[in-house]
Amino acid sequence: MTDRAPYASDPAQSRGRLFDAGASPTRSEFQRDRDRIIHSTAFRRLQHKTQVFLHHEGQHYRTRLTHTLEVSQMARSLARALRLDEDLAEAVALAHDLGHTPFGHAGERVLNDKLARWGGFDHNMQAIRVVTRLENRYAEHDGLNLSWETLEGILKHNGPLVDAAGRPVGRYVGEGLPFGIDDIPARADLLLATHASLEAQCAAIADDVAYNAHDIDDALRAGLLQLPELAEVPLVGPLVAEVLARWPDIEPNRQAHEVQRRLITRMIEDVIAESSRLVAEAWPADADAVRHAGMTLVRFSPGIEAGEQALKRFLFQRVYRSEAVMAPVRRSQAVVADLFEHFMAEADLPGKWGEAARAALDPGRRARIVADFIAGMTDPYALEQHARRFDGGGQLR
Template sequence: MVDRAPYASDPALSRGRLFDTGASPTRSEFQRDRDRIIHSTAFRRLQYKTQVFLHHEGQHYRTRLTHTLEVSQMARSIARALRLDEDLAEAVALAHDLGHTPFGHAGERVLHEKMAEWGGFDHNMQAIRVVTRLENRYAEHDGLNLSWEALEGILKHNGPLLDADDRPVGRYLKEGLPAGIDEIPASEDLQLATFASLEAQCAAIADDIAYNAHDIDDALRAGLLSIRELADVPLVGPIVQRVLARWPDIEPNRQAHEVQRGLITMMIEDVIAESTLAIRAANPQSADDVRHAGATLIRFSPPVAAAEEALKRFMFERVYRSEAVMEPVRRSQIVVSELFDHYLAHADMPGRWGESARAAPWVGTKARLVADFIAGMTDPYALEQHARLFDAPAQLG
């Protein structure tokens, strides 16, 4: 019998799928969600999509796929410790980056600018488009036909999109909700003003833990940072100091690994301890109580949250905005920009993409098809198509 907390999501009480699939004799509804995501085309493409360092720069850096797998493992660990449904936490984690473009956030910024006239481009909303519309594997429907809880988690794992007065919040406060938010095919209303399940919150914080740790590891591999430069950096500094004191003479790659595993362990243990206290204080008696709790319950303790923000600022200044990262990023933005302009003008995308674009009744519809097509590209495929169309390979490095 599953030892599930009363406030955990229960697959037996799922709000269902848009298309009924009948009961499975061997898998819960959330296990089926996880399996559908893993077997999707969009999931496989993550192997060749940039995380921070562009795909061509080396095979030892994280890609969107390896990042996603690390997030999934951490989300399961946190969910297990808190007696939540591990399968739903894993499903949301596995799907959370399906909407990312080639070349990481660089590609997303270009598509958002190009699509400004037609509602912009948002990678989180794009993940919803992927799992509800763009995957076309099943005979009876488009999309993956995920459960309501999985869709809710993908859409709201970072928090509500609206406040109690139905006004956009957070990243959507300035520009409004992303295009298509009111057209998501789901079995019930996704309740944009409520929080997501604790399982989805586990996936969200696992995402933060994963990129904090592995971006440091990749930056050390790339030579953008040294271990000793991290000794005074918030959050990671004390761990670095302990590693250097205990193993001062071992190889740098071993020191880096000890730092990474120590950082991950510390953050996960802090989340479990703080979240246990937050859940106890909120005293939810059901998954719906969690949605109406008024706050995120899976979280860092205040000291760790403050140190984590400081670490992010350090990484932004020293790694994400370093010339070694930004030079290929700028070139990749040119690739995405020129691809978009060409396809919007000529609609000569292959197969169903070109057919749909040429038949589009409105330029906004055509533009969205172009954005969907480009967003689904891997880094190598985008470079290949750019070289074919412009007779000049794009040199990113």
């Protein structure tokens, strides 16, 4: 990239990998990270993991994989507009959901509850475990051996985890820092009290844009919403009015798509304008200055941020907590809970997982092995494992 801004991450100045991988004649360090993530087993499993609507309910709803691809496209577009390293933004976006359990956040809530005595379960920290420990593809080491910058971005794309005094911040104030935070195999300290790179910040806000837009699309497809019901919702309401006035007689799915693409454009263009303003004011000298800027620099403008928060509240009430979503969620939580309790008692996990679980005399160690195994399951595999052990009781319909 020839037009990289001075505050962009430079792969030639990477802090490196835990294990030396030599130099590539054709790819930058961040390109190599992106490629390693795409070729990982955990990435392929995202195809059969729930986003909001369970994977078996229809072939056109988003899965974790299609959501991830949408996030990576938006993150790359933002990085290009802001003159950042597109490959790093893409790598962080592609990896950001690798730690998700089967059945989406429903499975995560169960595992967090079951592991409460042993540090809980956090899908973001689980993504770090996936890329540093659980992926076993290389002859000389566990994990994907990603660069320091990509690991930092996966861990901190939503902001610092602690303050300058080492005290938890944000969501971690109440629940404490996640299990394993003090034992991450990395080339250097991941600087938990600082912000991540601008590229990682692009991935984080792209995640917000993607799920706001595609959850509306999927909810309309599922019949949980009708387009006119969005007319009074901040941010999206004016777009609905515009589309319905201009094309009142086209098919509803075309109307929905016109609204969705306008919503994405509105949010992405706002992020570019606001972030460009904030970066120009702060004018960090380099990527390290971004980390110490004391604030997130890639963000929505105040007006759009308020509208986006209102849209999230609407979706929470009308979609995420609707009975059509919650009924299978409750059943999927029971599946994950049953599997966890069974594996803790019987340790009959397949292959190396079973060997490790049976050898783990400490309950906390066994619980983490069981959680790692369950978290890696796809939705269909979790149902299959449950049916084998509980007489077919894992069907979600």
